[in-house]
Amino acid sequence: MRLSTQTPSTPRLRTTRTAQAQPPRATGEPTGIIVCVLSEVMGRHRVSQTALAQATGLRPATIHALYHDRTSSVTWDVLARLLMG
Numbered sequence: 001m002r003l004s005t006q007t008p009s010t011p012r013l014r015t016t017r018t019a020q021a022q023p024p025r026a027t028g029e030p031t032g033i034i035v036c037v038l039s040e041v042m043g044r045h046r047v048s049q050t051a052l053a054q055a056t057g058l059r060p061a062t063i064h065a066l067y068h069d070r071t072s073s074v075t076w077d078v079l080a081r082l083l084m085g
Contacts, residue, residue, distance in 0.1 A: 036069045038082070056085035 042052060049067055053060040058081055065071045066082075 036066060036071070038066050039068075042067065052082075052085055056081040058082070 042049070049060060049063045052058075053063045056063075058078060062078065066074070066078075
């Protein structure tokens with residue numbers, strides 16, 4: 001069996017980045033990182049995942065995924081419900 005070393009026939013998109021002026025950053029400030037600290041906040045306030053799901057109206061699976069930091073995005077609605085809960 002022979003493996004092909006050719007590139008795939010699907011064209012790849014090429015993007016170019018243009019330099020944009022950015023405001024000066026404070027030293028030690030992380031750049032572009034969003035960290036979910038839901039588990040720490042829930043532990044501090046002694047709130048269970050089930051109780052938070054009931055208080056916010058979100059699915060328990062959503063709370064579980066956020067608690068274990070297994071999500072890649074959060075909608076504004078979910079974020080607003082968490083903040084209100």
